[in-house]
């Protein structure tokens with residue numbers, strides 16, 4: 539049986555709840571904060587009901603909030619349902635902001651509360667499943683150098699990496715900026731028989747052309763002014779290892795010819811040298827430009843392309859990877875939280891929406907940067923869109939939260955305002971307004987009816 543902890547300073551309520559819940563749960567009870575935290579740490583209940591008014595401050599909420607914070611600090615996965623008195627709406631909101639999963643207004647109707655409890659266990663079990671899946675995938679990803687993904691396109695990429703790694707065939711990796719091309723090259727190397735030999739990356743776009751040749755192939759003493767001693771090039775360093783030619787599309791015509799010769803004959807000549815030096819290096823190339831266009835336009839040699847692209851791997855842009863977006867977001871969240879004292883529990887539902895619908899021009903790198911920024915910037919346990927650097931959605935006009943408003947009224951008013959402004963923004967086009975609001979068209983019609991709105 540699942541454990542639930544009931545925290546309430548009124549013995550009568552503890553008894554009532556224990557009696558009402560004992561059939562379905564193993565019920566633990568506590569009458570004050572100290573007892574509650576001790577029981578919480580000892581039994582690790584998945585769900586807690588917490589009365590905010592605890593001694594020594596039964597009329598206030600401070601002890602209750604302290605308890606809530608400490609529980610979430612010691613187990614961020616805990617589902618805490620906060621019980622509030624009738625006049626404590628502000629506390630209910632604050633509790634949810636602090637990380638409570640739900641709130642319930644006294645007086646207690648046990649059947650109603652049971653539904654809330656059941657739902658909390660349900661959410662908890664879904665979250666536990668997700669966490670387990672995430673961890674399993676993260677473990678699997680370590681064989682690919684921390685590269686993660688489970689969408690069909692990425693499964694295809696992993697399967698190709700696995701197949702080609704043990705061979706020496708040249709691999710050509712394409713994909714937009716930040717999609718993980720270098721990670722693929724490193725994964726191929728890590729899974730190959732060459733893994734304990736050097737992996738040598740060289741960015742063909744970053745080095746001026748006149749320096750690139752000696753950078754790649756090295757030079758002999760006296761090859762040019764300043765060449766005081768013989769120097770090995772990157773290609774030679776990659777002997778028995780893997781040479782990663784990043785931004786290969788940037789290579790000049792002359793160097794393309796020299797590289798082609800190396801690929802065909804497996805020998806190089808240093809600048810200013812005559813001697814053929816045999817080099818056994820596995821070549822992985824990458825580009826984020828359209829290489830077929832470059833070939834058609836004559837700036838990239840077709841024969842070099844065929845030599846370097848015996849196997850081609852294309853990385854899909856992040857926006858096409860579906861649920862991988864949240865998978866990666868959670869991966870980065872955990873990585874950045876592990877490295878800091880920040881306790882962030884996850885992404886708010888609004889953030890999830892924004893992450894899933896963002897266009898991701900900078901792909902995985904952009905996601906990584908946004909999550910890192912958010913972990914630093916946030917003030918709340920759940921990352922909000924603004925933490926992630928997304929502009930705030932236009933606020934619903936005219937809603938003010940005056941004290942006498944009940945939560946239901948407030949929700950209704952926000953809902954009505956949002957719907958009205960969406961319809962107005964879409965010039966009465968219901969299909970578009972529904973899409974903008976993230977609901978189906980029939981749902982929107984129902985909501986319009988409920989709020990007495992017309993298109």
Ligand SMILES: Nc1ncnc2c1ncn2[C@@H]1O[C@H](COP(=O)(O)OP(=O)(O)OP(=O)(O)O)[C@@H](O)[C@H]1O
Nearest residue numbers: 684685686714715716717718719720721826902903
């Ligand atoms: N599938 C993935 N799982 C985890 N991290 C990833 C994944 N793909 C990319 N990354 C991370 O995203 C960042 C960018 O990846 P990488 O440098 O390999 O991209 P790239 O395609 O080479 O980009 P560019 O074209 O700008 O050079 C890196 O920090 C990398 O670790």
Ligand SMILES: [Mg+2]
Nearest residue numbers: 716719720784
């Ligand atoms: Mg790169």
